Amino acid sequence: MSEKQNNVMLVGGGHAHVAVLADWITNGLPCKRASLLTPYRHLRYSGMVPGWLAGQYGRDQGVVDLAALAERAGVQLLLGPCTGIDPEARWIKTGGGQVLEYDLVSFDTGGVGRAQDLLGKDPRLLDVRPIDRFVERLEQSEEAGRIAVVGGGAGGVEIAFGLRNRQGKGSQPEVTLVTGRDGLLPNLSSAVRRKVANELIRQGITLVVVDARLEGGDLVTEAGSLEPFDMIVAALGSGAPDWPGAGGLATDAQGFISVDQHQRSISHPNVFATGDVAARQDRAVAHSGVHAVMAGPILAQNLRAVLSGKEPRRVYRPRRASLYLLSTSDGSAILSYGPFAAQGRWVAKLKHAIDNRWISQYASL
Structure with a gap:
């Protein structure tokens, strides 16, 4: 791709695209024009919803302001869902029937309910x-x-x-x-x-x-x-949405967008996908928020490379064991790391610190 592509679309306001917006705020927009299409002005961090239910957080404590990040990054915010794609003609369709053209598109829409x-x-x-x-x-x-x-x-x-x-x-x-x-x-x-x-x-x-x-x-x-x-x-x-396969993108047997180790579509090199809507073909990566969060900075660097005319090189490699902190909503939590397990209020404090650190890093932008 030539430097400074005219039109880049981020579709979906998931964890990975939050990291992309943060990169564009910090390091500058790598294209002439960029848009974010998402149904919501905010990203709600699902890991803090049980704490909200139990009264440990306010309703809006666990949200990232996508609209504010997009504005800071110089990205146009478009509200609505993606309902279709034609990767050959290079356009996507919104829930309102609008057709949006792109030079490069990245999907982080999440899966659908089943x-x-x-x-x-x-x-x-x-x-x-x-x-x-x-x-x-x-x-x-x-x-x-x-x-x-x-x-x-x-x-x-x-x-x-x-x-x-x-x-x-x-x-x-x-x-x-x-x-x-x-x-x-x-x-x-x-x-x-x-x-x-x-x-x-x-x-x-x-x-x-x-x-x-x-x-x-x-x-x-x-x-x-x-x-x-x-x-x-x-x-x-997560279930897979219908539109990727119906539009002609390569998908796996379940309908998720098939991507390589760089989060790039195996059928269309100007299409990237991360999070629950994507399926890595080089290795098994579970549909889990922890992987979407960790893959975000990798996606940001690969998009920047492609938009400057280079090949993507960064690869998200999940650790052999992932850290899971399960809130029991009574002031305690249960820790899981490989075969190791622990429980206590200190685990809940650790979860609180990690969750709030992730939210605050984007609030500071």
Whole structure:
């Protein structure tokens, strides 16, 4: 690519694109014109949502002001979702039907919710994706005395603890965590699983290790109905949006944009993708916020290289073990690092410090 490309599009206001905007603020815009297309003016950091539920944070403490960062970087902010792409003609389509042309585009839109596809339809059903919509619906919801959280990953566990300790909605609700047959935290160590299981018991959260679905207005398993519930929260991980594959981008079997070690599309060299919308083809990288955060500065350097006419060289290489800090929403937290597990208030303080440091580094810009 020639130096100073005319038109660069950042699509999605995820963790990686926040790092790109920060780079452009610090080191200057690497192109003549750049735009950010995102449905929201702010990025809500999902790791702080359980703390908000439990009254440990205010509603807007865990957000990054994308509009302010874009303005500082000299980037035009466009509000709306991406609904289509033609990578040959080099344009994307917005939810309002607008067609936006680009010379280079980077996607960090996140995945899509899978609640209705995997469970079925029900007016009580809340999907944690997108996280902003989840927060809005929770604020508008009536008091829920009995809540089911479906999903046994880290997100489901933290949401279950957060809802159990929810502040400002009357008495403490009864919470049931339905993990599915894969069980509780299947990708973490047995030591972590034991600590989480013990904490669920201590807090009075019921654990159900079977698959569930919505049928005839009930949340049911093979053994029968789990009802009654006032609210059903789905924390089932990311699904792929339809538009990348439909538009002709190379995707993996699940529909995520296939990228190389530099986060570059394997089919279109002027397309980059990071986070939950992307799938690395050189190695397995889980769809997890920790990887999106760590890959952000790498993406920023690769975009700058390409926009100056060079080949991208930086590669995000996940560590052999990732640090996970699971809030139990009662002033404590559980640490996971490979086979090692720990629990205590000091872990919660560590999580608080790391989360707030990530937020404040962008607030300072």
